[in-house]
Amino acid sequence: MLEAHNLGQEYGGRSVLRDVNLRIEGGEVFALIGPTGAGKTTLLRLLDLLELPAQGKVYFDGTDVTSISRERLRARRRMSFVQQKPVVFTMSVFDNVACGLKWRREGDNVIRQRVGAALELVSMTEYRDRNAKTLSGGETQRVAIARALAVQPEVLLLDEPTANLDPVSVSKIEEVLEHIIKENKMTVLMATHDMSQGQRLASRIGVLVNGRVLQSGTPNEIFTLPESREVAEFVGVENILAGVVVERENGVVTIELDGGRIEAISDYDIGEKVYALVRPENITLTLSQDVTSARNTFPGKIIKTALVGGLVRVEMDCSFPLLSLVTKRSATELNLTAGRSVYTSFKASAVRIIKRWH
């Protein structure tokens, strides 16, 4: 439906996007995730044809729409883009939502019916006659979404639809988005820096870091099988240990780290420089060296603990640094405090090994 071919953009000689190749299929919900400043907004702007790319091409429904002005308008009229900080026009909520339809020269009846439906979808019906400029941030966001939906786009682009909003507005907007995704056969491309939002809403995810798409796949693939250090960092793999493969037997490799050896399931060759990735929630803490099926067990000392939502983040020194996430309850039961000696263990299958380039 929407394709980026070697897309690149630069501002004042500084490259913000490089060699982006993306293919978004009709009907899918694609989340573009990445840290702030990674180039997500730029990519969306290029795909919505608001900017001309420095390199590469944009294909909409198979047609190259990169530079011919008439093609651009035609393609743009089949898409809608909700910007990160949407602005409303100084007119009523109804007129704001009707704008796109008027520009497409739809009749009054169509406008009334579609605007009504769009406002209902975002539960803003009773605001229809209010001056849109007087709305709160969350309400403005909902009007912007209604305005984008009223034109019944084939492709909906959303840039950080819930950034800078209070939690109540966030859940309301996510509810609306879930509804649209379920109801319509619309292709949705959303940018977010919130990994979990991508997981919740998207069928496919692309990770954009420093202007490059480093990996794309299903949320599960991205979450459990990151292919690079940057992606691993972004999806919350907080234990990233550099090492070298020193043994390999029956699909199990031993990695020599700076300060220890761990076992993992992998088929990298001996001598290969690698990163061992372990999600902190997969590391168990015990007070005695129990007999477990986990192949990796290390004694260590707690350096620091901190509350993260309902979980406790435990930083340990096991002659190499390790991080674990445990429930509040087990933290209390085990009396996990700084200075305490513990045993950490994790299964060989909980370790993901990726190639290290330097």
Place this chain on the structure above:
Amino acid sequence: MEELREGFFKAINLIATLDPEVVNITRRSLAISATSCSITAAMSIPLGSLIHFTRFPGKRALVSVIQTLFSLPTVVVGLLVFVLFSRAGPLGDLSLLFTPTVMVIGQVILVMPLMLGLVISALSGIDKVIPETAISLGASRLQMAIITLREARYAVLTAVIMGFGRALSEVGLALMVGGNIRGFTRTLTTAISLETSKGEIELSIALGIILLLIALAINITLNRLQHRYGE
């Protein structure tokens, strides 16, 4: 002092009794300025939008030139128009010199830079996301320009009213190309200039008061507009 007070009361009397001469001059002055102002607005709003929304080399220089011409001396425009329309000039055959038409032409030239510049800055004052939002919602370039102008409507209206004020209050141009012909090209400002030199202080004061009242009315309208829409 005595003369001034007497002049003032006579002036009030002239206005209160709707003296035909006073009414006539006021109406003509308003008509000429309103005409030139409308023509200028009809030209400068689209032209200003075109300049604002198009990228071209030398754009910044052009905007500086326009802004410099805000203070274009009225007599310089008067000279230019006089030379163009005088009998020996390139447009002399039209025999327009000393007619209201040529005054309107002169005022259009005089007011154009001011209105154009203010229209451009009115559009620049609008958040860049506005035109972009319009584009992303499927607006053509023209539809985008219209909605942005609509968002800037009070600032654009201010530009038009400022232009009207400049046209109404200038005297050099009207005197040079209009000729201050009684009942034909005599306006509020040229009449004040002439009557004062003739010593007819009361008529001058009456016309001066009217000029100030018009300025006051314009100002109140502007303030109200800006206040009401919080811009």
